[in-house]
Amino acid sequence: MATWEIEAPQRIALEGEVGELSVWLAHGKLRVVGTPGAARVEITSVGRKGVTVSLEAGVLSVRHSLARNWWHRLGPFWWLFSGRHRYHAHVTIAVPPTCTADLTLISGNLVASGLRRGGSVAVTSGSITLMGLGGRVRAKTVSGSIQAMGVAGELRMETVSGEITLAESSADRVSAHTISGSVTCDLDNPFAREVRLDTTSGSITVRVPEDADLQVNLGATSGRVISAFAQVASTGLPGHRAAHGRLGSGSGTLHAYAVSGSVSLLARPAVEADEPPPSTPMDVPVTPDDEPADVPTDGPSR
Numbered sequence: 001m002a003t004w005e006i007e008a009p010q011r012i013a014l015e016g017e018v019g020e021l022s023v024w025l026a027h028g029k030l031r032v033v034g035t036p037g038a039a040r041v042e043i044t045s046v047g048r049k050g051v052t053v054s055l056e057a058g059v060l061s062v063r064h065s066l067a068r069n070w071w072h073r074l075g076p077f078w079w080l081f082s083g084r085h086r087y088h089a090h091v092t093i094a095v096p097p098t099c100t101a102d103l104t105l106i107s108g109n110l111v112a113s114g115l116r117r118g119g120s121v122a123v124t125s126g127s128i129t130l131m132g133l134g135g136r137v138r139a140k141t142v143s144g145s146i147q148a149m150g151v152a153g154e155l156r157m158e159t160v161s162g163e164i165t166l167a168e169s170s171a172d173r174v175s176a177h178t179i180s181g182s183v184t185c186d187l188d189n190p191f192a193r194e195v196r197l198d199t200t201s202g203s204i205t206v207r208v209p210e211d212a213d214l215q216v217n218l219g220a221t222s223g224r225v226i227s228a229f230a231q232v233a234s235t236g237l238p239g240h241r242a243a244h245g246r247l248g249s250g251s252g253t254l255h256a257y258a259v260s261g262s263v264s265l266l267a268r269p270a271v272e273a274d275e276p277p278p279s280t281p282m283d284v285p286v287t288p289d290d291e292p293a294d295v296p297t298d299g300p301s302r
Contacts, residue, residue, distance in 0.1 A: 001054055001055070001056035002014075002054065002055045002056075003052065003053070003054045004052070004053040004054070005050055005052055006043050006046055006050050006051045006052070006053060007046060007050040008046065009043055009044050009045065009046065010042075010043050011040065011041070011042050011043075012040060012041040012042075012043075012053060013038060013040050014038060014039040014040060014041070014055055014060065015038070016055060016058070017058050017096075018039040018055070018058060018059075018060045018095050018096060018099055019058040019059070019096075019098070019099055019100070020058060020059045020060070020099060020100050020101075020102075021059075021060050021062075021093065021095050021099050021100070021101040021102070021103070021119075022059060022060070022061045022062075022063070022101075022102045023061075023062045023063065023091075023093070023101070023102070023103045023104065023105075024062075024063040024064065024104045025051070025062070025063065025064055025087075025089055025091065025104070025105050025106070025108070026064045026066060026087035026088070026089075026105075026106050026107065027047075027087055027088050027089075027105075027106060027107040027108055028045070028088050028089040028090050028091065028105070028107075028108045029089075029090045029091070029108050029109050029110075030091050030093075030103065030105050030108065030109075030110045030111070031091070031092040031093070031110075031111045031112075032092075032093045032095070032101060032103060032110075032111070032112045032113070032115070033092070033093070033094045033095070033113055033114055034094075034095060034096065034097035034098075034099060034113065034114030034115040034116065034132075035094050035095075035096075035097065035114055036096065036097070037094070037096075039060060039093075039094060039095045039096065039099075040093075040094045041053055041060075041062060041091065041092075041093050041094075042091070042092040042093075043089060043090065043091050043092075044090045044091075044092070045088065045089060045090040046088065046089045046090075047086050047087055047088030047089065048086045049064060049065065049066070049086045049087050050065070051063070051064060051065075051089050051091070052064075052065050060093075060095065060099075062091060062093060064087050064089070066087060095115075097114050097115060097116045097117075098116060098117055099115060099117070100115070100117050100118065100119050100135075101115055101119030101120070101121075102119060102120050103119065103120065103121045103122070104122045104123075105122070105123045105124075105126060106123075106124045106125070107123075107124060107125045107126055108123070108125075108126045109123075109126050109127045109128075109129075110123050110126065110127070110128050110129070111129040111130075111131070112128075112129070112130055112131070112133065113130070113131035113132050113133070114131070114132050114133070115133050115134070115135075116133070116134040116135060117134065117135040118133065118134060118135025118136040118137045118138075118153060118154075119133075119135070119137065119138075120137075120138045121137070121138065121139045121140070122139075122140050122141070123140075123141040123142075123144055124141070124142050124143070125141075125142060125143045125144060126141065126143075126144045127141070127144045127145045127146070127147070127162075128141055128144065128145070128146045128147070129147045129148075130146075130147070130148040130149070130151055130155075131148075131149050131150055131151075132149070132150045132151070133148075133150075133151045133152070133153070133155075134151070134152045134153045135153045135154070136153060136154045137151060137153065137154065137155045137156070138156050139155075139156070139157045139158070140157070140158045140159070141158075141159045141160075141162060142159070142160045142161070143159075143160065143161045143162060144159065144161075144162045145159070145162040145163045145164070145165070145181075146159055146162065146163075146164045146165070147165045147167075148165070148166045148167070148169065149166075149167045149168055149169075150167075150168050150169070150170075151166070151169050151170075151171055152169075152170045152171055152172075153171055153172065153173075154171060154172060154173040154174075155169070155171045155173070155174050155175070156174075156175040156176075157175065157176045157177070158176075158177050158178070159177075159178045159179075159181060160178070160179045160180070161178075161179060161180045161181060162178060162180075162181045163178070163181045163182050163183070163184070163202075164176045164178055164181065164182075164183045164184070164185075165183075165184045166184065166185045166186060166187075167184075167186045168186060168188055169185070169186065169187050169188060169189070170187075170188045170189040171187075171189065171192065172189065172191075172192055172193050172194075173192070173193055173194045173195070174187070174192065174194070174195045174196070174197075175194075175195075175196045175197075176196070176197045176198075177196075177197075177198055177199070178198075178199045178200075178202060179199070179200045179201065180199075180200065180201045180202065181199060181201075181202045182199065182202040182203045182204070182205070182261070183197050183198075183199050183202065183203075183204045183205070183206075183256075184204075184205045184206075185197055185204075185205070185206040185207070186206075186207045186268070187206070187207065187208045187209070187212075188209070189209075190208070190209040190211045190212040190213060190248075190270065191212075191213055191251065191252060192208075192212070192214070192252045192254075193251075193252045193253075194252060194253050195214075195252070195253065195254045195255070195256075196255045196256075197255070197256040197257075198255075198256070198257045198258070199258050199259070199261060200258075200259045200260065201259065201260045201261065202258065202260075202261045203223070203258060203261040203262045203263070203264070204256045204257075204258050204261065204262070204263045204264070205264045205266065206254070206256055206263075206264070206265055206266070207265075207266040207267065207268045208247070208254070208265070208266075208267065208268065209267075209268055209269070209270050210267050210268065210269060210270045211248060211270040212247045212248060212252075213247060213248035213249045213250060213251040213252055214246070214247045214248070214250060214251075214252045214253065214254045215246050215247075215250040215252070215253045215254070216229075216232045216243070216244065216245050216246070216247060216253075216254045216265065217242070217243075217244055217253075217254070217255050217256075218232070218242060218243040218244070218254075218255075218256050218257070218263045218265060219240065219241065219242040219243075219256070219257045219258075219263065220240075220241050220242075220257070220258045220259075220261065220262060220263045221240055221258070221259045221260065222259065222260045222261070223241070223258055223260065223261045223262040223263065224241065224262040224263075224264075225241045225242060225243045225262070225263045225264075226243075226262065226263070226264045226265065227243045227245070227264075227265040228265060228266050228267045229245065229247060229265060229267060231245040231246060231247055232244065232245030232247070232265060233245055243263075243265070
């Protein structure tokens, strides 16, 4: 096993195959990019408590050395006692697109792109951005927004307090749930099998292709229900508004429900057969602040 103890900005070029990525960071910024070539780790900022990087049997691990049982006892705001400057890191990781990922960031912003076999993403306090992912994807945050673009496969998003936005999605299955926040969903795939959107306090806006095959069920307890499709008829009862109908053959299902807020179903033009699919971002632009220091790559310490 190769191991690096990082206590200053550093770049690490990894030798050997990487098929799985595991990240657990306390506070900072995390960027994970699926891209061809050798895996590499760039740490541009690190707190007094360093970051441990290890590679063993195809598993790349990047984490703060912090006892899990201690932080669980103090809860999500443990850093108020230990100090953010102690456990802090800005990390960019490049891995093969076929790599699966398990990413956890307690406080901060997380961006993942180009991972074709999915993974799990969790942030306690902060935002999540997903671009060009495939496979089975799970994203969850307690306080913060979730943005996803160009995601295929199966996508599940959950947040307690924050907005959820999905754009240019060709996913077969989509689930989005928030307690306090709005949900915006733009679907490219006319043959999506299952789409479930719900919020307790906030509005839902979903746009599907004109040639979609969906059995549609929309509902709101306190708010309007609007449909751009004549096939989806609205009904109104005291204390509940709904719209039901079938688009095309109805091979898939669309359920959208808001307790306090409106629900809107919009139509987007159908994609022509010879029209190329929308591009999906495969990389994350690096801002000037994220450029790593020009330092030599050190070998592993054991």
